[in-house]
Amino acid sequence: MTTPPEHETLEIDPxxxxxxxxxxxxxxxxxxxxxLRESAIDIEAPAASFTRTLNxxxxxxxxxxxxxxxxxxxxxxxxxxxxxxxxxxxxxxARMRNINPANESVxxxxxxxxxxxxxxxxxxxxxxxxKWSRLDPRERAKYxxxxxxxxxxxxxxxxxxxxxxxxxPIKESRDIDIxxxxxxxxxxxxxxxxxxYAFPNRDPQPIGVCAQIIPxxxxxxxxxxxxxPAIACGNTVVLKPAETTPLTALRLAEILQECGLPDGVVxxxxxxxxxxxxxxxxxxxxxxxxxxSTSVGKVLAKTAAEKNIPITLELGGKSxxxxxxDASVDQAVEGIxxxxxxxxxxxxxxxxxxxVQESIEHEVVEKLRIRLASLRVGDPLDKxxxxxxxxxxxxxxxxxxxxxxxxxxxxxxxxxxxxxxPSKGYWCRPCFLTGVQPSHTVAREEIxxxxxxxxxxxxxxxxxxxxxxxxxxxAAGIWTDxxxxxxEIAGRLEAGVIWxxxxxxxxxxxxxxxxxxxxxxxxxxxxxxxAYVKFD
Numbered sequence: 165m166t167t168p169p170e171h172e173t174l175e176i177d178p179x180x181x182x183x184x185x186x187x188x189x190x191x192x193x194x195x196x197x198x199x200l201r202e203s204a205i206d207i208e209a210p211a212a213s214f215t216r217t218l219n220x221x222x223x224x225x226x227x228x229x230x231x232x233x234x235x236x237x238x239x240x241x242x243x244x245x246x247x248x249x250x251x252x253x254x255x256x257x258a259r260m261r262n263i264n265p266a267n268e269s270v271x272x273x274x275x276x277x278x279x280x281x282x283x284x285x286x287x288x289x290x291x292x293x294x295k296w297s298r299l300d301p302r303e304r305a306k307y308x309x310x311x312x313x314x315x316x317x318x319x320x321x322x323x324x325x326x327x328x329x330x331x332x333p334i335k336e337s338r339d340i341d342i343x344x345x346x347x348x349x350x351x352x353x354x355x356x357x358x359x360x361y362a363f364p365n366r367d368p369q370p371i372g373v374c375a376q377i378i379p380x381x382x383x384x385x386x387x388x389x390x391x392x393p394a395i396a397c398g399n400t401v402v403l404k405p406a407e408t409t410p411l412t413a414l415r416l417a418e419i420l421q422e423c424g425l426p427d428g429v430v431x432x433x434x435x436x437x438x439x440x441x442x443x444x445x446x447x448x449x450x451x452x453x454x455x456x457s458t459s460v461g462k463v464l465a466k467t468a469a470e471k472n473i474p475i476t477l478e479l480g481g482k483s484x485x486x487x488x489x490d491a492s493v494d495q496a497v498e499g500i501x502x503x504x505x506x507x508x509x510x511x512x513x514x515x516x517x518x519x520v521q522e523s524i525e526h527e528v529v530e531k532l533r534i535r536l537a538s539l540r541v542g543d544p545l546d547k548x549x550x551x552x553x554x555x556x557x558x559x560x561x562x563x564x565x566x567x568x569x570x571x572x573x574x575x576x577x578x579x580x581x582x583x584x585x586p587s588k589g590y591w592c593r594p595c596f597l598t599g600v601q602p603s604h605t606v607a608r609e610e611i612x613x614x615x616x617x618x619x620x621x622x623x624x625x626x627x628x629x630x631x632x633x634x635x636x637x638x639a640a641g642i643w644t645d646x647x648x649x650x651x652e653i654a655g656r657l658e659a660g661v662i663w664x665x666x667x668x669x670x671x672x673x674x675x676x677x678x679x680x681x682x683x684x685x686x687x688x689x690x691x692x693x694x695a696y697v698k699f700d
Contacts, residue, residue: 225583226540229547231334235324237411241274243281243434244417246288247427250275260407260436265331265553266544266589274410277433282402282442285431289373289400290448292428297370297398301357308353308396310423315346318419322412326384327544329411331553331590332507334545341385344670348388348688351672352396355693359397362690368697370398371474372450375443377464378413379456380406380555381510381612386455387413389676389687391430397696399451402431404443408556410434449473453695455512458610458636458681476685476695478512478677480610481638483659484631485515485667488624489523491643495665497531500616503641503667505539505594508551509614510559512682513639515667517607518596519627522620529578529598529618537580539594551614554590563592563613570606575599575617602630610636624653632658637679641667660686 240252240259253259258276263269275281296304315322322345323337332341359368374394378386383405394401405413417432433439437460444452444467452468453476454461461479468475485503487496503515520528544552554560571577579595596616600607606617621627631640640659642650654662660678663669670676675689686692 226548231545235321237272239272241414244432245285264328265555268588274434277435277439285402285433286446286448288428288431289402293400296429305353305356307425308349312346312349314419326412330409331544331555333549333552345384345388348392348672352392356396366699371698374399374401374451375449376403376453377440380409383409384412390453393692394696399696400429404433404440407436477683479683481512481682482610482634482636483513483515483639485518485641486627487520488644489521490645496643497535499667504616505614506668515641518618519621522622525620533580551594554592560590566611570597573604628656635681638682
């Protein structure tokens with residue numbers, strides 16, 4: 165359903181009492197005043213015209229459109245080590261419950277890897293490395309192609325599990341996450357036998373055993389970002405998914421089995437932060453890759469430095485989204501929505517700091533308020549849902565804490581949503597804060613939720629100064645109709661990824677990464693291959 169425009173002006177013919185746009189009463193398609201008054205339209209009728217505005221009453225509700233395909237989730241899961249699933253944990257062994265954030269039901273229980281399990285996974289990867297690294301690159305590529313095709317074949321199942329496990333809307337899992345997962349395996353399959361062209365006049369060699377730790381916001385996509393380039397370059401992998409979203413990584417392990425990937429090339433262990441610490445400090449790993457919080461990234465950077473091994477870090481962000489007065493405001497508002505409310509704001513590069521040129525600030529804020537009221541918050545498995553559930557109770561508490569801090573520091577919270585939230589689950593209605601100053605906590609710290617801090621600026625220089633006034637440097641967005649301004653501003657923004665007249669667009673061929681406390685190294689594209697090769 166297409167959202168109607170904010171206002172529509174209908175001219176009244178002064179020669180008629182109820183005619184609209186010169187048409188007499190009774191003309192097909194011509195509503196009379198009584199009908200309009202009884203509809204979901206508010207009417208303001210001056211002498212010669214009236215304006216109708218959206219008020220989002222019950223007549224705007226969508227019929228439920230739940231995803232009806234059934235998926236099977238086992239009650240218990242072990243690890244995936246050396247090409248096989250280990251036995252589920254016994255009642256005496258450590259385990260953790262996997263919760264559906266939309267209704268707080270228990271999906272399953274998964275094992276928590278202890279030191280013994282971590283040792284087995286690393287040993288399996290070490291044993292598989294010599295044969296895998298010497299395999300003809302064209303044969304390695306065939307495995308990646310098989311994996312990509314199998315992901316496409318099981319895409320619906322993977323999308324449903326991703327939404328159940330993480331709370332994101334099914335239309336995002338179905339249309340964005342899973343297609344990108346397959347794309348990364350396809351893309352890196354193409355590079356497997358072309359590494360000498362990627363790095364001319366050099367002799368790229370695989371690094372060895374790669375320890376990889378991924379977050380809970382894009383579980384399967386982050387697994388693809390890490391695994392695909394690593395094995396394409398001839399490395400072996402031990403992957404630890406986030407403790408709240410392990411299911412799609414374990415389902416990926418099934419796909420690896422189906423595709424006949426040699427034993428030990430990819431090993432997947434589940435667990436909490438202690439498991440990640442055991443893996444990152446293991447003496448027999450050759451490379452460390454991490455996506456997650458800046459605080460944990462700092463600890464891992466120290467660990468890698470002490471071990472003298474390479475590390476790739478993709479950390480937090482507080483990205484600036486800049487709207488100039490010459491931008492197409494309606495398009496920019498859609499970009500703002502995509503930039504911060506996509507995936508409930510659980511995006512490291514989310515455009516969480518909005519800078520609007522002062523002359524259009526009121527217009528942008530008003531249109532943003534109207535657009536925000538149209539977002540549907542609810543069941544992640546409903547195809548109409550725009551904003552799903554927050555990933556966990558702990559994250560919801562963090563978001564609410566920041567919202568309270570923002571109001572306490574003087575910001576105004578605007579929450580245009582109209583319907584009640586579900587009684588069970590972890591929910592936060594999308595909102596934005598006005599009256600925010602650069603010194604406010606909500607303008608400086610990553611919230612990782614559907615919360616936007618709105619600020620203004622007068623000149624491009626002031627926009628740059630405010631946008632760069634952050635310890636992060638992951639991403640930024642620019643909206644203007646002047647090409648020269650785009651290049652000027654983009655060239656001076658301190659951010660790794662900059663979108664121009666769009667936001668949150670991803671492609672396997674485009675490198676992604678940040679500066680400052682947003683990490684270093686790149687994932688995706690030719691540049692992302694560099695992290696998984698060494699030169700003798």
